[in-house]
Amino acid sequence: MNYVDDKKVIELELKANDIRQSIIEMLVSAGSGHSAGPLGMADVFTALYFHLLKHDPKNPALVDRDFVVLSNGHICPVQYATLAHAGYFPVEELKTLRKFGSRLQGHPHRTKLPGIETSSGPLGSGIAQAVGMAIALRMDKKTNFVYGLVSDGEQDCGIAWEAAMLAGREQLWNLIAIMDRNNIQIDGFTEDIMPLEPLRAKYEAFGWHVIDVDGHNMAEIVNAVEEAKAIYEKPKMIIAHTIPGKGVDFMERRFEWHGNPPGKGPIDKVPADRQAEEALRELRTLNGKIRSEHE
Amino acid sequence: MIFKNAQLHEDSLDIAKLEQKPTRAGFGEGLVEAGDKDPSIVALCADLTESTMILPFKKKYPARFVEIGVAEQNMAGVASGMSAIGKLPVISSYAMFSPGRNWEQIRTTICYNEQPVIIVGSHAGVSVGPDGATHQAVEDMAIMRVLPNMTVVSPCDMVEAKKAILAAAVLRKPLYLRLHREKSPIFTTLATPFEIGKAEIFFDSDASACDVAIIATGPLVHNALLAAGELEKLGKKVRVINCHTIKPLDEKTILDAARMARHIVTVEEHQVAGGLGSAVAELVAREYPVPIEFVGVQNRFGESGDKNELIEYFGMGVSHIVSAAQKVMNRSNQ
């Protein structure tokens, strides 16, 4: 089933590209922070905030909003950039990332920035909070959704599975988790550090409905979320297969880019002093044309 | 003036002349040496092998390294199990996650069981900087200090951190080693005395008289020395004690200073509740009550920013230590 037309897809792709450029610019200005995860999740965040979510940037406390909980807080540059482009706060403010006195803390802080539902960074705890929100909303007979954004490295944490088990028992139809399945963590590739597969079978065994998508294909992302909304007896896990560093060739698929900003990453492909400029140049010439690798 | 027996670097009061390296680097070097001497030492890490400086050990002894993944609770339990079979596990992560996340496992499986495990909490304090409050452990010494059977060590520079891991490896007890991410001045030398449980006098204006004793731990000991230098210029007699072992506390050295100075300032990159200041206050209140001022984080969470900005903002700079000393000296005049 196709829930989105080509015109909308192109609009979203262009927006995702703007967000990627902002990510690069803000990381360069900060001089520290994470590149790989944020670039990889730009398409998912764009689809959520510019098409799928029930939300109001001018009224972040909207009672009937969908709740977005970012569990892997270190990828917050993508959330900050998306929130700014969506109108929660000025795009200019992105430059203050990680600086003293900024609302854009190195890891998100709930009471500082509008649009942030929870402080996160320590891995695994976000999904537990998302489960709690979903249970409480259901108690109150609310129909808004909770989106739990999680990472693959985070699946190493016991709490991720404690939360998954509870969500399965509770049949939380209002919980839609989206996993950044980018195959990297800090020390290496996930399957070398702590093998996670078969992830789909694991979540199914815990009582979840699982949907695999290409995390860079807007139509697939939108369709998967719409499908997830329509399934009523289980929590949903959308495994978004993404490319870490997506859009910047010299960063793509490399765990070495997990925690560095352009200018401070591996120098085997592009020298440090040219990384920022080269990353932006690549994104500009892409012109929003990030699409599935499989097309 | 600098206390002779401490054998500090000759330019220890001149920050421009001191080399700077992070304490975690000293740990990394020391762990390899400890591993050379003792084949029972094994290292465990939770997906932070490079930044916690476990990497050199892993490279040299791959068969004695276990990658745990992002699972700090499991890491503590696994370490306790390995310890039961005769290994001496060194577990490492950021202090926020170990001992931050796995406290109960450390309490029951390591301390209560009396299984020797060395818990290395790196990136402690607000000085970790831009990562912000979620990653700034300023409660770790408190939660480790309350555990029976636990030893808590917080080295003041890279050279001392290396001595600390080597000594911990010989001690073979549950031990928490607190480390920092950012570079800090190296002002001790190989000749500076170091023994777990023994605090050292680093600065002493006068062997027989003292107006204020500054008891400090971690890299802030250097700020304490600079503050002492300024206070001395103002005509005050000052003693600075490097209290690298928070537990067990060196009661004699601290009480001697309390008796002589009658005014104490404690300095730590940690909440003032529960850490070094509290440990000193508990001792002094029991044995020889004197006024104390506590320099440290005052019941707040951290912030993003750079190291020096944050040390100043949270009131742990040299001028803050000087003010605290002046304040505590006035208190008894009232």
Ligand SMILES: Cc1ncc(C[n+]2csc(CCOP(=O)(O)OP(=O)(O)O)c2C)c(N)n1
């Ligand atoms: C409980 C906890 N332990 C350790 C860390 C340090 N850490 C931050 S990110 C990360 C790797 C996680 O993998 P993933 O989220 O998949 O990283 P990415 O794909 O974004 O590179 C680790 C170990 C943490 N944030 N929380």
Ligand SMILES: [Mg+2]
């Ligand atoms: Mg990952």
